[in-house]
Amino acid sequence: MQNRLTAEFGKVAIITVMLLVGAAAWTVPAAAYGYDDVSEPVVTPTIEADNTLEPGETTTLPIALQNQPDQSIELTGDVRDLQSVIQTQGIRLGSAGGTTVEFHAGEAPIEIKTGRRNVGDIRPRGKQMTSVTVEVDEDAAPGTYQVPVTMNYTYVDNVDAWVNDQGDTVVTAVDDYAIDRETVTVEKTITVEIEETAQLSIQEATGNGLYEQANGRIEVTVQNSGTEAARDATLNMVGTEYVQPRTNGVGLGTLQPGETATASFQAAVADADTPGQYATDFQLSYKDENGRARQSDVETGRVKIGNGPAYELSARSEALYVGSTGAVAVEVTNTGDRTATNARAKIASTGPFSPVSNSVSLGDLAPGESTTATYRLEVADQALPETYSVPVTVVHQDSYGNRVADDDESVDVAVGPETDFTVTDVAETEAGSTTTLTYTIRNTGGGTFTDAVARINTNSPFETDDDTAYVGTLEPNETTTVSFTVSTDGAATPKSYTLDMSVKYDNQFGETVVTDVQSAPVTVAESSGGFTVGAITGFAGGAGALVALLPLALMFGIAYRTDLLSRIR
Known part of the structure; x- marks a missing residue:
């Protein structure tokens, strides 16, 4: 119970x-x-x-x-x-x-x-x-x-x-x-x-060359603030949101209680857009007195992250026209706090532009210093004469030789109208004649014609062995005359015709440019029916040939008379 x-x-x-x-x-x-x-x-x-x-x-x-x-x-x-x-x-x-x-x-x-x-x-x-x-x-x-x-x-x-x-x-x-x-x-x-244990404390942490996207160096002094010696001690840097180690595991040997040691780490900075003090974490790995592997708590130090190089850009167009090859000069000024080492400026292929060269070395660019990068650009025929926004990226090397790219910035690049010319007069000739046609041409584009030649292209009822006329240098809005010797078919109908004319020249960068074809008007009048001395001379090459042509003229007269008699009958 x-x-x-x-x-x-x-x-x-x-x-x-x-x-x-x-x-x-x-x-x-x-x-x-x-x-x-x-x-x-x-x-x-x-x-x-x-x-x-x-x-x-x-x-x-x-x-x-x-x-x-x-x-x-x-x-x-x-x-x-x-x-x-x-x-x-x-x-x-x-x-x-x-x-x-x-x-x-x-x-x-x-x-x-x-x-x-x-x-x-x-x-x-x-x-x-x-x-x-x-x-x-x-x-x-x-x-x-x-x-x-x-x-x-x-x-x-x-x-x-x-x-x-x-x-x-x-x-x-x-x-x-x-x-x-x-x-x-x-x-x-x-x-x-x-229990007795080794303990990590951060005495001092400093940064050198730390800025956004760059690799720099962090030096940290630590102390064993515990009661036990840390044997075979290794100091590790623990990555944070803004700072990541690039080298790690620095051996400190045996660290007695109260003893200090200094270690150095290569570290990379990311997303630290604002300069200031940023946390960096460290942890000590060691063996205790019994040979057991131990780790300290993670301890935090703070290092300064500063400003890196920064850039201000401006652009100037040089002989940049629709359908031609010109250049744009980009001035780069370092507005940051650090020297941009081995800097290069890269221009993007965008819009109507195709860079002949897209990367230019700037060398070392100290704070406040400026330099100019010039790029040759081909402008498409379909481009409009207006201002375009073109991205430019400046890159440099950090203290470890790693490439650091700045955010893309845009420059305004102005494109002028297509280089062109106009024919300002009308030439005249007769059917069946060989005539020197003279034209006045005007440079209506924004660039200078250098070492220019004008050329005509003939088709029926015209023929020529003299289709090129030297122009030389022709500034914008300047005029000059060009002449071509042209033979007109005797059966040509009296009326107005046009010849095709273009100008080929070198721009200031030595690039050969051919303009669009323009019309060169020519009026054909009825034949006067006879030969002038000048016409014969021009056709035969001089008075010495006149004697050789007399039999031919006599035959032409007989034929003309026979034709006339047949009409009377």
Whole structure:
């Protein structure tokens, strides 16, 4: 009976049962029955993990709250009737109900980051899990420390029940009962151990040549601020959003407590558009006194990231016309804080432009210094004479020789109208004659014709062996005359005709340019019917040939007379 009650109801602080038998309609002797179970909940907190802590670390410890009651029993009588009270009222004997737990630093060099927690009921021989987060002081001395734990819970302290007793017969119905509960606050401790360890601290961090998109150098001085020597120590740079290591793993040897060392890293900067102080993280890898591989917490230093080279651009067109090859001169000024080393300016192939050369060396460009890059550009025939926006990128080398490209900037490039000319007069000739045709031409374009020649293209009824006339240099809006010797077919119909004329010249860059074809008007009149000395001379090459042509003239006259007689008939 004793074992059954202990297993079923667990821990009870004090249960006292008094069986009082009275008379309802008559009086009978009363018999008293008693049952005492002294069984207080005993809740003990323990760390269910390694309880070793390191200076400077923040960690969360899992805590188990275990209930192992301290129990003793004294029985004087039959108390089976008590079960109905316990079962009806849902009493869990020996349970620590509504348990709360709170941790305190006490004498330990830690800070508790967790407040009071409610863990609910803890059954007899059961447990509930909770946790506590602690932050260990940076300079915590090694040793073993007790961390106070305050627990608060409620348990059943006493249950009284009364039944009627008629002679030797016990009536099992319970007439009345009373339940007493008690709330207690219990102080316990958990044990933590702060061990000797090496600890990293950043004494100083400096940057050199650090700016957007560039590789520079970071030099950092660190100290072992722990209590244990760091053997075979290696310092690593941990990448951040703005700074990434390009070299890493600098060996420091053995770093004794309090000892300092300096390491240097190549680092790349990205997305740091605004100059200022930026975080750089470091971590120490080492072996402890037992030869175990250990790592320190990540520590943060700050380095200055400055402005790099910056550029201001302006452009000037040089003999840049529709359908020709010209140039654009781009002036580049370094408006930044650093020298642009081995700088180059690159122009994009865009719109109507096809660069003959698209990259020009600028050399070293110090802050405030300017230089000019000239690009030869071919302008498409379909281009319009207007101003175009053309992207230009300036690149330079950082202190490690890596290419750093500035954001694209645009320059305005003006294109003039197509180089052209006009024919300002009309030449005249007769059918069947050979005549020197003279024209006046005007340079109507924006560029100078250099070493220019004019050329005509003839078709029926014209022929020529003299289709080219030298022009030389012709400035914009300047005029000159050109002449061509042309033979006209004798059967040519008298009317106005046109010859095709173009001008070929060299621009100021030595490029040969051919203009569009223009019309050179010529009027053909009726033949006068005879030969003039000048015409014969021009045709035959001089007076010396006249004698040789007399027989031919005589034959022509006879033929003409024969034709005339046939018409009269």
